[in-house]
Amino acid sequence: MSLLVVGSIALDTVETPTGRADEALGGSAVYFSLAASYFTDVMMVGAVGHDFPPEHKDLLESRGIDTSGLVHLDGKTFRWTGRYAENMNDRETLDVQLNVFDGFRPDIPEAFRGAKHVFLANASPEIQMHVLEQIESPEFVASDTMNIYIENELDALKRLMPRVHCFVLNDEEAVMLTGERSIVSAARAILDMGPATTIIKKGAHGSVMASQEDVFLLPAYPLAREIDPTGAGDSFAGAFCGTVAKSGAEFAGLRRAMAYATVTASFCVEGFSVDGFRELRRADIDERYEDFMRMTHVERVIG
Amino acid sequence: MSLLVVGSIALDTVETPTGRADEALGGSAVYFSLAASYFTDVMMVGAVGHDFPPEHKDLLESRGIDTSGLVHLDGKTFRWTGRYAENMNDRETLDVQLNVFDGFRPDIPEAFRGAKHVFLANASPEIQMHVLEQIESPEFVASDTMNIYIENELDALKRLMPRVHCFVLNDEEAVMLTGERSIVSAARAILDMGPATTIIKKGAHGSVMASQEDVFLLPAYPLAREIDPTGAGDSFAGAFCGTVAKSGAEFAGLRRAMAYATVTASFCVEGFSVDGFRELRRADIDERYEDFMRMTHVERVIG
Numbered sequence: 001m002s003l004l005v006v007g008s009i010a011l012d013t014v015e016t017p018t019g020r021a022d023e024a025l026g027g028s029a030v031y032f033s034l035a036a037s038y039f040t041d042v043m044m045v046g047a048v049g050h051d052f053p054p055e056h057k058d059l060l061e062s063r064g065i066d067t068s069g070l071v072h073l074d075g076k077t078f079r080w081t082g083r084y085a086e087n088m089n090d091r092e093t094l095d096v097q098l099n100v101f102d103g104f105r106p107d108i109p110e111a112f113r114g115a116k117h118v119f120l121a122n123a124s125p126e127i128q129m130h131v132l133e134q135i136e137s138p139e140f141v142a143s144d145t146m147n148i149y150i151e152n153e154l155d156a157l158k159r160l161m162p163r164v165h166c167f168v169l170n171d172e173e174a175v176m177l178t179g180e181r182s183i184v185s186a187a188r189a190i191l192d193m194g195p196a197t198t199i200i201k202k203g204a205h206g207s208v209m210a211s212q213e214d215v216f217l218l219p220a221y222p223l224a225r226e227i228d229p230t231g232a233g234d235s236f237a238g239a240f241c242g243t244v245a246k247s248g249a250e251f252a253g254l255r256r257a258m259a260y261a262t263v264t265a266s267f268c269v270e271g272f273s274v275d276g277f278r279e280l281r282r283a284d285i286d287e288r289y290e291d292f293m294r295m296t297h298v299e300r301v302i303g
Numbered sequence: 304m305s306l307l308v309v310g311s312i313a314l315d316t317v318e319t320p321t322g323r324a325d326e327a328l329g330g331s332a333v334y335f336s337l338a339a340s341y342f343t344d345v346m347m348v349g350a351v352g353h354d355f356p357p358e359h360k361d362l363l364e365s366r367g368i369d370t371s372g373l374v375h376l377d378g379k380t381f382r383w384t385g386r387y388a389e390n391m392n393d394r395e396t397l398d399v400q401l402n403v404f405d406g407f408r409p410d411i412p413e414a415f416r417g418a419k420h421v422f423l424a425n426a427s428p429e430i431q432m433h434v435l436e437q438i439e440s441p442e443f444v445a446s447d448t449m450n451i452y453i454e455n456e457l458d459a460l461k462r463l464m465p466r467v468h469c470f471v472l473n474d475e476e477a478v479m480l481t482g483e484r485s486i487v488s489a490a491r492a493i494l495d496m497g498p499a500t501t502i503i504k505k506g507a508h509g510s511v512m513a514s515q516e517d518v519f520l521l522p523a524y525p526l527a528r529e530i531d532p533t534g535a536g537d538s539f540a541g542a543f544c545g546t547v548a549k550s551g552a553e554f555a556g557l558r559r560a561m562a563y564a565t566v567t568a569s570f571c572v573e574g575f576s577v578d579g580f581r582e583l584r585r586a587d588i589d590e591r592y593e594d595f596m597r598m599t600h601v602e603r604v605i606g
Contacts, residue, residue, distance in 0.1 A: 087484070181390070184525045205508040206522055217598050219509055219520035222487045252602045259601050293601065295520050298562050299555045 001245040002041035002066075005032045005238070006106050006131045007121025009046040009070070013081040013095075014230050014272065016088065021228065024273030025056045027078065028121035028144065031231035032238035034277045035264045036119075037063040038285055039242030043112045045069035045131075049077040049100045059274070069109050073100040088226045089203045108134040117245040119237060120164070122146050125156040132163060140249050142166040142241050144233070150177050162194025165249065168237055170201045183208050184215070197254065199240070201233050209258055216255050221266035221292050228272045232265045235277075239264035239285075259296075263288045304548040305344035305369075308335045308541070309409050309434045310424025312349040312373070316384040316398075317533050317575060319391065324531065327576030328359045330381065331424035331447065334534035335541035337580045338567045339422075340366040341588055342545030346415045348372035348434075352380040352403045362577070372412050376403040391529045392506045411437040420548040422540060423467070425449050428459040435466060443552050445469040445544050447536070453480050465497025468552065471540055473504045486511050487518070500557065502543070504536050512561055519558050524569035524595050531575045535568045542567035542588075562599075566591045 007029030014021045029046040036042045043066045050072065060067050081095040105127060113136050120128040120143035128143055135141075143164045149157055150173060157177075161167055167190060175181060178189035183200055187210035190198040197211045204226075206219040243257035264285055267276040310332030317324045332349040339345045346369040353375065363370050384398035408430060416439050423431040423446035431446055438444075446467045452460055453476060460480075464470055470493060478484060481492035486503055490513035493501040500514045507529075509522040546560035567588055570579040 182525070182527050182529065184527045188527075202508070205505070208522075208525065215525065215598050217522035217525065218601075219511075219522055222485070222511065222518065222520065224485055224487045224491075226485065255601050295518050296599065296601070298521075298558050298596065298599070 001116060002043055003036055003117040003119065003241055003245045004043045004045065004108070004112050004115035004135070005029050005036070005119045005121060005241075006045040006108070007032060007119075007123065007234070008078055008101055009048050009052070010078045010080050011052075012230060012273065013079070014228055015083040016228055017084065017086050018227065019272065021272035023079070025059070026080065026231060026273055028231075028234040030056075030060070030274065031234035031268065032119055032121055032241075033060060033065045034063055034274055035235035035238030035261075035268070036242035036245075037065050037238075038264065038280075038282050039239060039260070040117075040245040042066065042242070043069060043115060045106050045108060045112065047071050047073050047078075047100045047104045047106075049073060049075045052077045059278070063277075069106075069112055073104075075100040082230070084229065088229055091229075106131055116140065117241060118142070119241045120144070120160075121234060121237070125149055125153050125160045129156065129160050129163075132160070140165050140241075140244055142168055142237065144168045144237060145173065147173055147176060158193060161190075164195045166197040166199060166254075167193075167195035168199045168201065168233075168240075170203070170233065171205075174200045184210075187215070199258070201236060203229065203232070207236070207258060207262065209254060211251060214251050216251075216258060218258050218262055219296065221262050221288065222295075223266055223269060226269050229269050231274070232268050235268040236261040236265040259292060260285070260289060263292050304419060305346055306339055306420040306422065306544055306548045307346045307348065307411070307415050307418035307438070308332050308339070308422045308424060308544075309348040309411070309431075310335060310422075310426065310537070311381055311404055312351050312355070313381045313383050314355075315533060315576065316382070317531055318386040319531050320387065320389050321530065322575065324575035326382070328362070329383065329534060329576055331534075331537045333359075333363070333577065334537035334571065335422055335424055335544075336363060336368045337366055337577055338538035338541030338564075338571070339545035339548075340368050340541075341567065341583075341585050342542060342563070343420075343548040345369065345545070346372060346418060348409050348411060348415065350374050350376050350381075350403045350407045350409075352376060352378045355380045362581070366580075372409075372415055376407075378403040385533070387532065391532055394532075409434055419443065420544060421445070422544045423447070423463075424537060424540070428452055428456050428463045432459065432463050432466075435463070443468050443544075443547055445471055445540065447471045447540060448476065450476055450479060461496055464493075467498045469500040469502060469557075470496075470498035471502045471504065471536075471543075473506070473536065474508075477503045487513075490518070502561070504539060506532065506535070510539070510561060510565065512557060514554060517554050519554075519561060521561050521565055522599065524565050524591065525598075526569055526572060529572050532572050533575075534577070535571050538571040539564040539568040562595060563588070563592060566595050
């Protein structure tokens, strides 16, 4: 089973309370693909400019990611600059230069249109729909969104949501989208908009997944030291969709996928940019997964 | 096995985004005792004034709580007034009138001094030590603290901590006490101060328990509607210590106790003052516990 992701490829400049990275590899499709590559075959679609360093593409390919959907456009690569607050949860966007990402309407390569598993990373819901319509018969579609699309393109978003199996967003976005403060009520309101499942990400406070019949709660993996949370949400989605592509989409499988997602995202937070993935082996993920299972397990019957 | 708690008994005035309660029953010993009463026999020590409504004592006794350690002093009952922010997690203290709680040095009744399980609710660490020294041979001692004691009585607190088996506090207090921002590093630093186990409560974001060998993570029980979080932390501690008193203090037992604590505290948040406990039956707790276990369970092996 292989997994298609369409999203941004970026050069990020990030400042945290403990350090900074300048024009380092980032973007939703990049984090997603790297994380997913530990679980399944990944096909990536995105646009870069003439200034995109070739070693970044080499890194993606070294993880077996199919980059034949990566188009080189005339212009500069998308750039994002942000700064994290002392608590590492709140962040401020200091600068965005869309560059080649501006107006990018992805054409999905013929060879990718048979994908059964698809992730529509953060983009305008109209673009996400444009991508989805090129896929022949997807079995599992997940999508992300963000505040600007909830504010400015709500109608298009609401047209997309019923076509998505798993709608992923963060807690602030969930409140913004539904007007509901409690995570349970927000999840119910989202499900009423059409997706079979929703995942609400709460950063360092874990995540919640809900379907009409089921609710699943998971804490975050506790890190002694957070370096850079950029990309954690996309890494989470990558490992989640990668596990689903490999193991199936019944709710028990989705729970397990959430746990792998949580653990994989934690490695992302341990380095700037994609550094957390550079030396990471699948065995490291499995080891931390076992550790995480121990940390969250309650014995049903005692002594 | 019975459980002794020494703490405050209060008349609370609380304002939340959705309503208010005036001079309603509250206080750490009250919430703790009510929650613990679903799991074990409870002995309560505290002070009230001449204005303490007798029906409050009746409520405690209707739950089988031994109130013979409740002393009536000449003066008014402790009063606290607070207001919760829109997010229901942050709160502001508007007024505190210590009244009879001011300078109260509890004398533990002879009949209570053989208690094997003890909870030292929020009080000056010097008073908590004074209480502990009256207990003949406690097997499990848990204690709570708060910001003012960390700021003003740190030496006394550090003398108490090695004598406590389980040191309970919230995440803000943990940062204040240790200077560590990450919950893992904060927990390690607390354990280095002497207690065998620590529990860091994160309100609506769940809780973390740690010993030198083990870490346990638990989300909060997700409520569709929060009414009043006052007393949730003490209810959590009550159900926790009550379960430990009944089922033992090995780490697997402590994990199960944390889960019961989480569930019991959720009922507290569903009403103002102690209203969440008025009609609550043990069967309701057990039902929600099963529900919570389903919500947090990850199948280890899939298909």
